[in-house]
Amino acid sequence: MxxxxxxxxxxxxxxxxxxxxxxxxxxxxxxxxxEVGEETMVKTITGHIVQGTVSKNRPLYNKPCKLGKDAKxxxxxx
Numbered sequence: 001m002x003x004x005x006x007x008x009x010x011x012x013x014x015x016x017x018x019x020x021x022x023x024x025x026x027x028x029x030x031x032x033x034x035e036v037g038e039e040t041m042v043k044t045i046t047g048h049i050v051q052g053t054v055s056k057n058r059p060l061y062n063k064p065c066k067l068g069k070d071a072k073x074x075x076x077x078x
Contacts, residue, residue, distance in 0.1 A: 002057050006030045010042055010052030026050050 002008060010026045028042030034054055041051045 002034050004030055004033050007058055008054055009056040011055040012052035
């Protein structure tokens with residue numbers, strides 16, 4: 001269970017030029033309780049509300065060599 005307000009990543013598929021499909025990943029704060037694979041909405045850092053399928057919970061916390069635990073605090077600073 002992913003709680004409301006958690007940092008998640010959405011996956012959205014968009015059709016481009018008829019036969020080409022583009023996969024877009026969007027990160028933001030979850031607006032509802034959800035599970036991985038469900039359709040939900042997030043609010044991005046810029047304030048946009050986007051709907052898509054949940055692909056990851058806490059995407060910035062996966063690898064210590066990346067941004068790590070402080071990533072969310074860095075994003076707040078802008």
